[in-house]
Amino acid sequence: MRIRPASVLLVSAASLAFEILWLRLFAIAEYHHFAYMAVAVALLGIGASGTALALLAERIRGREAPVYATSAIALPISLLAGPVVVGLLPFEPTQIVFDRSQWLVVGAVVLALAAPFFLAGACVALALQHEPERSSALYGASLLGSGLGAVGTLAILVLLPPQHAPAIAALAAVAGAALALGRDADRAAVAGVSLLAVVAGVAVMRPPWEIPITAFKGLPQARAYPGAVERARAWDPTGWVAAVEAPAFRYAPGLSLAFRGALPPQVGLFLDGELVGAVSRWEGEPEELEFVRWLPSAAAYAMGRREQVLAVAAGGGVEILSALAHGAPKITAVELSPGVVRLADEVVDRLSAPYGRPGVRAVVGDARLYLDRSGETFDLIQFGPSGTFAGAASLHALDVDYLNTVEAYGAALSRLRPHGVLAITRWLRLPPRDDVRVIATVAAALRSLGYEDVGSRLAVLRSWGSVVVLVKPDRFTDADAAALRAFAETRLFDLDWLAGHDLSGVPRFNVLEPRVQARAARAVSEGGEVAESFFREYPVHVRPATDARPFFSHFLRARQALWLLRRPPAEWAPYAEWGYLAVLATLAQSVLLAAAFLLVPAWVVRRRAASGGARVEVAARAPAPAFGARSWSVFYFGGLGLGYLFVEMAFIQRLQLWLGHPVYAVAATLSAFLLFSGVGSLWYQRRVLPRAWWAAGVVAVMLLVYAWIFRDPGGLTAALPTGVLAAIAGIAVFPLATVMGIPFPAGLRQIEGPAAIAWAWAVNGFASVVAAPLATLLSLEAGMFTVLLGGAVSYGVASLALARHERS
């Protein structure tokens, strides 16, 4: 009985869709970094399947097809059971540093998530074991299926709310199971698969699980307020949006302590459960919006009327209201989430709709792309704060943020009209970091545009909880300075920096020692060694963020993270960058688990061999790669696993700049790489390379070339539309990804026996899992260029290992 490539394709599609869907579901239920951590560890299931099959190779020999069918039938069951089990567990990762019992729960969650990956991995490995001579076709089908799974997930997230989506993956798996049954399949198996199809179909319509959003996110808290009403929901691949109205819900970020009025009724907007802003109900009279005049971000209007205003990341529209209240006739509001824009206008009447008001133009899309490509110019560009303090609190260290880089601020500055102002508002944290990095980054942006004496073009205003950095390339005039002083004094804000203007005698309302913002502004004004010394001595990392290292929210230095972790949790918890720590923890877990899954079984089998048992033959096959004789295969398949993930991670980060959203970047990268690699693998089915090591060697050389070409992709975005960039990306990826599909089957042809094949699968799987957090750390600490180089080195090592093996 043969295993159909179509079945392998569907099984792979289901498992990849499950992976991406769980990343989305966890991002809604918890926070992005927990999603990353849980799914990364669950992916160990693929490697574990290889280990298990290597150990059981002899028992399974000759029965691969029926075992494949059993695994394929179990797969949809595990896909449906996973969300149910996770929903039933008291999973609260926010308590993990304090509550040891949470580790058990995390373990259970990982097991529940790992089961489908184990089964899907086992299916692919069994198929390869069953017909090694067709390894290219089967591996190609697996890659194609995974690629289709990535594209399909995007389509699913457009069509269905996220909680319905996992059942679609189960449906694909049921189809894979049906194809796995031979014509002589017994009735029970056919009935079982039919029943599974019905159950999965019902689960698509009425999922037996809810998304258990952590109680610490803003949405559950707003829902719990007395009189709270959820007005509407929206979803798309970029996020899940909910609009909640409650009498006790109010939003006025950083409101002056001198404000004595009342806020209008508001509807809170929550993206993936976190507050992103609020829509105010008003009757169209500017007086109703008095409160926006008392927000720190209103400082720019103190220096005069602004005709053309750009509100960046406009959210619920508070900066739109501010522009309206200050008499701006033309307002452009850019918001990334289509759901936020739609609900902001839908949940209130026409007069209150922020994006639909006369004079307001809504641009749904990435603000960085808009800044790069739009030819429009503005009198004021506002980067407002979003969410609450909690939203700003160390949860986004891993976010790739191309909107807050030297290049992005440079693009914004070049969109300013004469006497125009760029205003960037950030929440104040201790020790100050976001605002300090903004000061450093805008100074670098000014210098990159050729401005000298950058300090004279900066002003820094600070309230009790936020900081506004104002940049005026034409320099602040005496009239500007007087207006800002008056604004600050009436609002009880502190004017920390206004170069060239005497600030002695300016009253201080908000004590913060030391006066870091002024020190930072002075240091970056001086530039050179003074700035360097400031960055070096500052307790956290605040150097300018760039497109090459676009991690604006990553402040913790690696040595500090390790040092902090040696302190009691109560001391370091307030300072933790959870995303960064999650990557460290994921890497540690992955390495330990991979080592356990690779070394312990090998040790067990070696002991069996030593004891002279009946399974000596198995022992000789399975553990050998780990102990010298076939160590080339560890380096080879491990190198491929590391390298492939490194390259994917690098492209995901690069494509985010071009495509404007991480979800699109992930889907485009995974689908393109997997589909093209599938094509490459299938092409290789009927061909033979003179030297098998050439394949990995060619990939290594290509990666060096790509790393050089893509070292600065930012320049391209200014000129080209997204469609053209996507086409360029596709054309660029095609040759690379196609060649990357060849080394794995080329390597498989060099090994013999089902145990060795399963072993290669295990090594490759574990290396991939370790690669994901490793690539993230490399990117954070050394930039994406280094990650691509890491990919080249991995493929180079793989190639050398195989070359040496071939020679011997």
Add this chain to the structure above:
Amino acid sequence: MRTRRTLSSRAVGALRVGSLAATIALGAVAYHARPGQESWAEERARMVSDQIVSRGVRDTATLRAMRTVPRHEFVPRAYLDAAYDDRPLPIGFGQTISQPYIVAYMTELLRPKPGDRVLEVGTGSGYQAAVLAEIVADVYTIEIFDELAKTAAARLGRLGHRNVYVRHGDGYFGWPEKSPFDAVIVTAAAGHIPPPLLEQLKPGGRMAIPVGSVYGVQTLVLVEKDREGRLTTESLLPVRFVPLLRGPR
């Protein structure tokens, strides 16, 4: 002979397993045994010395109150064993009972005196109100979640805190009929400080607001209203963490 030796080794094995199980069971019983009142008092004393005094809280009234109020009465049963741990604990509705040090630090920050009237926004478990009630004349506390307000009121009544007045409602508007207050303590700020609370603060009064992530308080903001009614704020670092500020050595 051979059989006897096997049986004997099995018996030894069973004995080993049995003793291991008994040890684990005893350990579990010991671990889960709830301390008596004296032990709770000892835990409180240890909490004050190890977590609070060591981090610089010196106000004697605050320290006395922290030694007196039985924190274990304010935590959910599931977290009883962690009642005096150096951490916040969940109490439902996404709310927490703050880390003991934060409660002490905020209490000290208010400079409470006998005879003061204090407003608390966000009763939660009622622990902060109970600590304040040990020092001041009256504590007025408002909780938006009805269930939390009811359980806190019942708990405070049961523990004999007759000078704490609990109200279910929206703390944003304060408690105007009982204002002005010598001190105001807000247990969560969502982006702005409610103007009505500033109005209800007496000249010379102090207000403390922690702002930060749910994982642990990051920043404390102290608002002071001087005798002329002028407002100033100070951003404070709650956990004395000098080594971080200087960078690791």
